[in-house]
Amino acid sequence: GTAELLLDRYGVVTRGSVMVENIVGGFGLMYKVLARLEEAGRCRRGYFIEHLGAAQFAVPATVDRLRSFTEDAQLAKTEPVALALAATDPANPYGAALPWPALAVDAGSGHRPGRKAGALVVIVDGALVLYVERGGKTLLTFSQDDAVLAAAAAALVGVVRRGAVDKLIMEKVNGHDLLDTPVASALAAAGAYSTPKGLRIRA
Template structure:
């Protein structure tokens, strides 16, 4: 679904399970342009933007700008998809924050390009019809949650915004338990009694007990990717990423009164978290100007900041300028030294690092 500021929620599905797992399309007011796009794509197949425009304009006169808006309205509503992520990157990259006024430039009229704007590159086609049988959809969702989380609890289901919430999934998980497809138990303390897990996840969780060896613990980590190195075990994630347990399966950790500020962490679009050995170390507000910390020890701050800097250098985050940390100027924060050692440079606005 779409969000203010040219942003939105994006979900990825495998083709064979998409009809079972995709939510129903959001309700929007269909204009003639919306309906013309749906009619043009209703015959099956995928169309490039210019071909789509030609078909739409057989029935009605629509400018490229209006057609682009109609296409993205249908995308965010869950009606259309594309065969590449290029238009998504272009659309998000051209997003405008809601508090910034839009300026109008006068000049020569823009003529239609041969292929269309970058925000509608690639081929477009309608998403498949959703499965209408509730039982099949519930079973598919329960299986997907078990495979995704290993241990399914109420908070994880809530973070997924699953239709019907945890109560709808609970009945299916209980049936899975009775048939031996999953286990129910009090696997993680403090997360409630209604916990369902795959047998392999339970075995892996047991390896995290204090009796586990260092080799056992290191085997639990996946191959390092962007924003993560094998030396520091730090990971940079979007705050709303299902892989981030905080604010969903786990509550946000409390912060010392001395460093508490008006800013609060949340699973917000555009915000980031940095985890060190699975524990929350940094929270980066949308835009990167404000950071929150949970530990000022160098053994935690250094790997967290290094992972954040690595994500910037690899182009995952783009330019990052930190102005405040824990409610105070970044220049007065213990975090400043760690940021500078990671390559951030002082500027009049704060500490900056470019990709």
């Protein structure tokens, strides 16, 4: 039951996704259950996602979907696809199946990403681009690419406009003032407006 729930929730179950769920018996027990499901033909074991270890399990439909994404990506490079999620959402792999990416050396603000209530992540083409603390005052960015930042900014503004988040008042990025940064430019272009200290997004 729990193993099938994890397969449904994460798509690809890894050691990291089991550990973040704090399941009794940990990964050792869950591995045995998943291996039994594999023997019964109800899931597959494989190396589906790079750098996540050899012990990965997925249902056949997920494996087929992953293959189709790979084929599509090889056929045509489309516009970046951005997704804004709660940091605690099971669909966010960072801090669970994946480690948080390293920050730039100048991010000496002491802020670190985490699966914290109220925090948001913006993922573009599967890579973490923005981490937004609850309320938005502090941002962390993991990209300097203009097209990627534009897609991430539009997704973040969209979350507020849809009413999923009340408002964001943003002042710092990677420990520095937000104004006059590439992130600020991307957010302003997406519809955020300037305040004396930074930028604001409201519904």
